[in-house]
Amino acid sequence: MQKARPLLVFDSGIGGLSVLRPIRALLPAAPIVYVADSAGYPYGTKSESEIAARVPALLGRLAERFDPELIVIACNTASTIALDHVRAALDVPIVGTVPAVKPAAALSESRVIGVLGTEATVRQAYVDRLAAEFAPDCLLIRHGSAELVDLAEAKLRGEAQDPAGYSRILSGLTDQPQGDQIDTIVLACTHFPLIERELEAASPRPIAFVDGKEGIARRTAWLTRHIDWPAERPNGIALFTRWTARLERYRQGLADYGLTLMESAGRAP
Numbered sequence: 001m002q003k004a005r006p007l008l009v010f011d012s013g014i015g016g017l018s019v020l021r022p023i024r025a026l027l028p029a030a031p032i033v034y035v036a037d038s039a040g041y042p043y044g045t046k047s048e049s050e051i052a053a054r055v056p057a058l059l060g061r062l063a064e065r066f067d068p069e070l071i072v073i074a075c076n077t078a079s080t081i082a083l084d085h086v087r088a089a090l091d092v093p094i095v096g097t098v099p100a101v102k103p104a105a106a107l108s109e110s111r112v113i114g115v116l117g118t119e120a121t122v123r124q125a126y127v128d129r130l131a132a133e134f135a136p137d138c139l140l141i142r143h144g145s146a147e148l149v150d151l152a153e154a155k156l157r158g159e160a161q162d163p164a165g166y167s168r169i170l171s172g173l174t175d176q177p178q179g180d181q182i183d184t185i186v187l188a189c190t191h192f193p194l195i196e197r198e199l200e201a202a203s204p205r206p207i208a209f210v211d212g213k214e215g216i217a218r219r220t221a222w223l224t225r226h227i228d229w230p231a232e233r234p235n236g237i238a239l240f241t242r243w244t245a246r247l248e249r250y251r252q253g254l255a256d257y258g259l260t261l262m263e264s265a266g267r268a269p
Contacts, residue, residue, distance in 0.1 A: 004229050006031040006237075007220065008068035010059060012043040013149065014156050014250065015191030016074030017257050019097065022217035023072070024258060029229040032236040033066050034259050039242035043077040044118025044146050044189070051120065055082040056089045058241070063090055070223055072216065073097060074190050077118050080126040093223050099127055099188035100212040105135035107208055112139045112181040114173040114207075117188030119144030127188075141179055143172035151198075152191035156253035157246070166195070166202035174204060187211040235260045 007023065007030050009016050014036055023030070040046075040054055055078045059071060070093045073079045073086065079096035087094050099121065104113050113135065115122055122142040131140050148169050155161060173179050185207055187193055193211045200209065236259040240247055243264035251262060 004029075004031060004227050005067055005069040006033045007070055007072065007224070008033045008035060008062060008066055009072045009074050010035045010037070010062070010078070011073075011075040011190060012037045012041045012078070013153055013191065014253075015149070015152060015189060015194065016072070017156070017254075018190050018193035018211070019072060019074035019213045019216050020257055022213050023220050026217050026221040027224065027229065029231065029233045030224070030227075031230070031234045032258065033062075033068065033239060034236060034254075034257075035062055035239045035241070038240040038244070038247065039265070042118070042146055042149055043075060044120045044144065044149060046120060048081050048120070051078060051081045052085055056085045059086055060089055063092055068092060069227060070095065070220060072220060074216070076188050076190060077120045080121055080124045095216055095219050095223065097190060097212060097216055099130060099186050100210045100215075101127070101130040101140070101186060102134035103212070104184045104186045104208075104210045105138050107210060108138060108184040110181045110183040111137055112141065112178055112183065114179070114182040114185035115140055115142040115188050116148070116169075116173060116185050116192060117142070117144055118146060118149060121188050139178060141173055141176050141182060143169075143176075145169045145172065148195070149189060149191045152194045155195055155198075157249040158253070161195075161198055163198070163202055166198050167204075170199065170202055170204070182207060184208045184210060233258065237261045237263060239263045239265070241265045
């Protein structure tokens with residue numbers, strides 16, 4: 001058994017917390033470094049070339065600093081665009097996050113599936129390949145929303161939520177042709193499971209929401225099965241690539257995920 005090095009969980013913001021929770025459930029004593037690329041947030045409105053250049057370079061610097069046992073790219077946008085680039089650049093196991101089209105197809109009875117993600121994710125050819133392989137008899141209706149990412153961030157800061165905003169965003173799927181037949185929606189952004197209850201409440205009818213966080217956690221546990229984790233869970237670190245005063249409002253929400261230490265590449269919080 002090897003001495004434990006940290007798991008590094010990476011996202012553009014706080015969306016990766018939805019992936020961190022099931023990882024914590026399976027590996028409660030694993031040291032965690034959670035990195036939010038606040039200097040690059042949001043990824044969903046950036047070009048493919050920007051993300052393909054930024055993510056491998058940033059993760060390379062983080063790997064050098066923290067020497068992680070494994071990196072989880074807990075971001076659909078970064079994974080669908082830059083996963084192969086990161087794996088080519090780094091000599092460390094990388095677990096990516098991709099839209100949960102396969103489980104959605106297994107669940108859907110109407111064979112009409114909504115894909116709700118960022119603008120950058122939903123337009124990727126990667127989603128086309130997932131659909132062709134795992135849902136060839138399904139119609140995939142897509143909608144990208146940067147606003148929904150911001151709503152998830154606001155929830156962690158403890159800010160009031162506007163139900164009308166969720167209804168309006170969901171209508172971006174359900175108002176499309178055959179959108180009234182959607183019975184399953186893929187949450188193709190890790191921010192979105194954090195606001196799943198709000199989405200369910202805003203849904204015009206019963207709709208199943210599907211994401212891949214549990215599978216990511218199982219994969220992480222399997223790849224680190226040889227590690228001798230500490231007897232007690234160490235304090236988790238939340239690192240932001242750029243500090244702003246507003247990030248102080250995340251402190252309590254991060255502590256709920258075991259991230260009791262906050263750091264910044266800009267200045268110490």
